[in-house]
Amino acid sequence: MLTASLYLLILAASAAAVLVMAARHWRARDEQLVDQINALLPQTQCAQCTYPGCRPYAEAIAKGEADINQCPPGGEAGIRQLAALLDVAAKPLNTSHGEHKPLLLAVIDEQRCIGCTLCIQACPVDAIVGAAKHMHTVIADECTGCELCLPPCPVDCIDLVPALPDGQTAPPDYLKLTAEARQLQRELAA
Amino acid sequence: METALLILVGTVLANNFVLARFLGLCPFLGVSTKLDSALGMSLATCFVLTLSSVCSYLIYQYVLLPLDIAYLSTLSFILVIAALVQLTELALRHFNPLLHRSLGIFLPLITSNCAVLGVALLNVREQHNLFESALFGFGAAIGFGLVLLAFAALRERLETADIPSALQGAPIALITAGLMAMGFMGFSGLANL
Known part of the structure; x- marks a missing residue:
């Protein structure tokens, strides 16, 4: 025992x-x-x-x-x-x-977009909304300016513009802050 | 050598743990909806089963028998298996986090996979030596993995098959498992242990 x-x-x-x-x-x-x-x-x-x-x-x-x-x-x-x-x-x-660039924002020229959905699949942060054969658009707050949507576009209707007004530079942790804000929003919504 | 072959053929085909002894049915039905997770589950089970049969043999032979408390074997084996599963989970999370994420809840389920305990107890009953115990555990895991992968592949095909609505999902899976078990009965008598 x-x-x-x-x-x-x-x-x-x-x-x-x-x-x-x-x-x-x-x-x-x-x-x-x-x-x-x-x-x-x-x-x-x-x-x-x-x-x-x-x-x-x-x-x-x-x-x-x-x-x-x-x-x-x-x-x-x-x-x-x-x-x-x-x-x-x-x-x-x-x-x-690659070179360090100021923060960019993707803008879709909606007149030229043919609604092929290729850029939606390429976007790593789901910042592009749209459906097949319908015009797509970019959610500016979500876009990280990564340029990954440029190569797949068959009609070159996406341009990258500076995300901030002229002469203004983004603080180094700008994108990190927006990413955190997005995470917070998702958690609050869930 | 002959015994080794007999044990392997016996555990993999003739006395398959899932389809002939009906042990380890929980993961067999739970993790067989996708081939990927079935493969991960078989690998994890293979590792745990081989290791646990060796550990349980050592504990039985060198601790339980000398102390004359062989009646505690079931309890000790469960403890050893639970600790080993936990160790496997930690190691998997460290070395392959992706696989760990896809296995998710099923990894701790190996603890309650009765095939693992069944192997340890059968090893004692059949009086296997260390090598035979390890081989018995390994063969059981190979047999388990074989039918799990075959079953998962079948279920992936069933997803797109035209099945009467009353039979969709679990019912057709159980019927398929029954048919597989009947198929494996064809191996009985191939290796009698």
């Missing part, structure tokens, strides 16, 4: 100890780091870094597979923040991924 109870106690305790150690070892470090890196990325989802979106890029940085200078929309300011977080030296933007 005593042996049996003692045995069960030891078995349960050792199983619990192994699990707690595994959970600490595997989880605590990575997931938090990925979240922190992702919070510094601009959330344009433009895929210029060669990853499908900002979170996959954050995961690649956390794993050490990607460098911190592959994000043109984040620019030098973004690289500096990433370098500070990861405790590495800041480096100039790798321009093979």
